[in-house]
Amino acid sequence: MKYDEERDELLELIWKLREERVQDKETIFKRSWNRDVEEATKGALEADLISSSEDKITLTHLGEEMAKMIVRRHRLAEKLLQEVLEVSSSEMDSTACELEHILGPEVTESICAFLGHPRFCPHGKPIPLGECCQVFKEDTNQLVIPLANVVPGDTVKIIFLVPRHHRRLHQLTNLGIIPGTEIVLHQKKPAFVIRVGETDVAIDNEIARHIYVRKVLK
Known part of the structure; x- marks a missing residue:
């Protein structure tokens, strides 16, 4: 109004x-x-x-x-x-x-x-x-980590992305790699391979270091 x-x-x-x-x-x-x-x-x-x-x-x-x-x-x-x-x-x-x-x-x-x-x-x-900032500040060391630090086989939820280039952010978004999405890390070498929905996506180590995730507890 x-x-x-x-x-x-x-x-x-x-x-x-x-x-x-x-x-x-x-x-x-x-x-x-x-x-x-x-x-x-x-x-x-x-x-x-x-x-x-x-x-x-x-x-x-x-x-x-x-x-x-x-x-x-x-x-x-x-x-x-x-x-x-x-x-x-x-x-x-x-x-x-x-x-x-x-x-x-x-x-x-x-x-x-x-x-x-x-x-x-x-x-x-x-x-x-905001409240989300406080939760992030309190829990980040224990719960939110770069995808590069995840153990293969783990299911994680994307919390936020911090790519250095806008074009890279658009590419990730187009692949469905956005905050809130659950993904599975299949492998880390020779390239990172993650499953997004029903699709396997290969990404390099630099990108993996700029995707922050939280482990999904089963």
């Missing part, structure tokens, strides 16, 4: 300006693209998302959590658009602004895992961590 988008934009702006150590009401109003920023501010106050004094606007606990997720979706979308879809810088931000309003929690977490839980957006700004 339009009103919700305007409120989201306000919360996002407050978060971003706070990163610049700016919280005064005058600057927030000047930097807002929304002509109805005062109405959006009123709605956010009524929803207990912000608190306002004579010259300052701050996020409440509820507003903090909501703003965090909005910024997270926006910056992950920027990362996806730049690194995977190769969208130009001129279109990246506007498209990310649209995506931040429609990405659901599950899709957002999947994008984050697909990108390898990035810490910074293309502009160098920090991407707020």
